[in-house]
Amino acid sequence: xxxxxxxxxxxxxxxxxxxxxxxxxxxxxxxxxxxxxxxxxxxxxxxxxxxxxxxxxxxxxxxxxxxxxxxxxxxxxxxxxxxxxxxxxxxxxxxxxxxxxxxxxxxxxxxxxxxxxxxxxxxxxxxxxxxxxxxxxxxxxxxxxxxxxx
Amino acid sequence: xxxxxxxxxxxxxxxxxxxxxxxxxxxxxxxxxxxxxxxxxxxxxxxxxxxxxxxxxxxxxxxxxxxxxxxxxxxxxxxxxxxxxxxxxxxxxxxxxxxxxxxxxxxxxxxxxxxxxxxxxxxxxxxxxxxxxxxxxxxxxxxxxxxxxx
DNA sequence: ACACTTTATATCGCATGCGATATAATTTTT
DNA sequence: AAAAATTATATCGCATGCGATATAAAGTGT
Numbered sequence: 001x002x003x004x005x006x007x008x009x010x011x012x013x014x015x016x017x018x019x020x021x022x023x024x025x026x027x028x029x030x031x032x033x034x035x036x037x038x039x040x041x042x043x044x045x046x047x048x049x050x051x052x053x054x055x056x057x058x059x060x061x062x063x064x065x066x067x068x069x070x071x072x073x074x075x076x077x078x079x080x081x082x083x084x085x086x087x088x089x090x091x092x093x094x095x096x097x098x099x100x101x102x103x104x105x106x107x108x109x110x111x112x113x114x115x116x117x118x119x120x121x122x123x124x125x126x127x128x129x130x131x132x133x134x135x136x137x138x139x140x141x142x143x144x145x146x147x148x149x150x
Numbered sequence: 151x152x153x154x155x156x157x158x159x160x161x162x163x164x165x166x167x168x169x170x171x172x173x174x175x176x177x178x179x180x181x182x183x184x185x186x187x188x189x190x191x192x193x194x195x196x197x198x199x200x201x202x203x204x205x206x207x208x209x210x211x212x213x214x215x216x217x218x219x220x221x222x223x224x225x226x227x228x229x230x231x232x233x234x235x236x237x238x239x240x241x242x243x244x245x246x247x248x249x250x251x252x253x254x255x256x257x258x259x260x261x262x263x264x265x266x267x268x269x270x271x272x273x274x275x276x277x278x279x280x281x282x283x284x285x286x287x288x289x290x291x292x293x294x295x296x297x298x299x300x
Numbered sequence: 301a302c303a304c305t306t307t308a309t310a311t312c313g314c315a316t317g318c319g320a321t322a323t324a325a326t327t328t329t330t
Numbered sequence: 331a332a333a334a335a336t337t338a339t340a341t342c343g344c345a346t347g348c349g350a351t352a353t354a355a356a357g358t359g360t
Contacts, residue, residue, distance in 0.1 A: 006264035007257065009196045009212065014174040014267075016285040018193075019214045021171040022347075023292035024164040029348090040316065043168075046159045057338060062159065064169045069317045071340055076315080093325045093338040107157065114156035117164075122291075123284070130280045134273070135166040141272075142173035172317075179318090190346065207308060219347050221310055226345080243308040243355045 024117075031113045035106055041077055042110070044070070048083070048099050049107045055094045056085075064143070082106065174267075181263045185256055191227055192260070194220070198233070198249050199257045205244045206235075214293070232256065 009015055025039045032042055040063075047062050048054065060070040074097060077083045082103040088094035123131075159165055175189045182192055190213075197212050198204065210220040224247060227233045232253040238244035273281075 003261045003264075004199075004257075007196055007260060008200055009193065012196070012264075013282075014171075014178070015193065016282075016289055017167055017171040017174060018189075020285065020288055020292060021164075021167040023214065023289070023296060024167060026348085027292070027295065028164070038315065039168075043159065043165065046157055046162070049154075050158055055338080056340095064173065065316095066318060067339060068319085068341080073316075075340095091326070091338080095339065107154075110157060111153045114162075115153075123287075127280065127284055130277065131284045132166075134277055134281045135170065137273075138170055139166055139173070142170065142177070145177065146173060176318085188345065205308080206310095215346095216348060217309060218311080218349085223346075225310095241308080241356070245309065 027117055028113070031116060035109050036080070037077075037082070037106070040065075040069075040073055041082070044073065044077065045082070045099075045103065045106060045110070048097065048103065053096050053098050055088065055096055057094070059097060077103075177267055178263070181266060185259050186230070187227075187232070187256070190215075190219075190223055191232075194223065194227065195232070195249075195253065195256060195260070198247065198253065203246050203248050205238065205246055207244070209247060227253075 005011060028039050028042065032039060035042075037045070043063050044059060047059050056067055056070055056074065059074075060067045063070070074083060074085065078085060081100055084098050084100055085095045086098070088096050155161060178189050178192065182189060185192075187195070193213050194209060197209050206217055206220055206224065209224075210217045213220070224233060224235065228235060231250055234248050234250055235245045236248070238246050
């Protein structure tokens with residue numbers, strides 16, 4: 001492929017990820033609106049529903065977000081009464097994020113969402129598997145490149 | 151998979167796209183910094199490098215962005231001297247976006263970027279092909295769902 | 301021709317997402 | 331133990347991204 005051919009949108013590996021990511025978020029929005037939360041807030045909740053009481057940094061790492069993105073996000077969720085924050089006893093720098101009863105309640109309200117959206121069932125199993133394998137490989141590759149720089 | 155199992159981050163189809171998209175953008179950033187542009191601005195440029203003189207709406211559609219995202223983006227690019235805007239003669243509502251000489255010059259400066267990044271060469275051909283096929287399928291599926299609502 | 305609808309941009313408000321920087325607590329070094 | 335380096339959050343500034351809304355131009359129906 002020529003140098004200029006490589007600069008075409010359709011030949012980019014990155015663009016489909018960028019577009020798909022946004023389009024999926026748009027699919028989620030109406031369902032999340034019913035819970036009064038945004039997509040990144042939903043991701044934070046999924047992390048906490050699986051394991052309550054986690055440090056800001058831990059949450060950020062799991063979502064591969066910077067803490068300066070997560071901190072304001074959590075602040076809004078705190079104001080909404082979804083989570084609480086408290087200093088860790090072991091390490092006073094750490095802020096432990098916990099679900100409120102309301103935050104826990106949202107898990108039940110969100111339970112129907114995954115089945116309403118494009119998911120695992122909408123594609124051929126073998127194609128999906130290849131896809132997910134590739135995603136995992138690409139993700140760990142990108143994570144490694146990220147850590148390389150740090 | 152149980153309802154609650156589906157709410158785990160690792161079982162989401164969406165999350166890898168979200169994470170990969172952001173990580174790829176981070177990989178681009180240092181290279182784009184040299185050109186003084188952002189990733190979405192780079193995408194607009196790729197569209198214009200391929201075909202100069204396009205309407206705001208056309209660009210937005212190609213990037214699957216809303217015009218209310220593209221309009222301010224173009225405004226910044228105009229201020230930076232990368233593009234110009236002029237009313238269409240045929241349809242006075244349309245604003246035609248064109249590259250300035252500087253915007254065209256950036257194409258040469260950007261020519262080396264694709265080869266510097268994770269790309270087509272970093273993965274097994276057959277895996278990549280499956281991946282891209284899946285992406286295309288998913289993208290057209292999501293686009294169709296989008297248009298359904300409009 | 302004229303009201304009604306549709307289309308193309310633009311503006312506003314709000315929530316990310318991230319680089320740069322600040323601050324406090326902990327760990328390491330000397 | 332005191333200084334230096336590291337770690338965990340938080341704050342600031344700026345560029346998206348998008349829903350809601352406004353406005354002007356073009357198209358439609360009667």
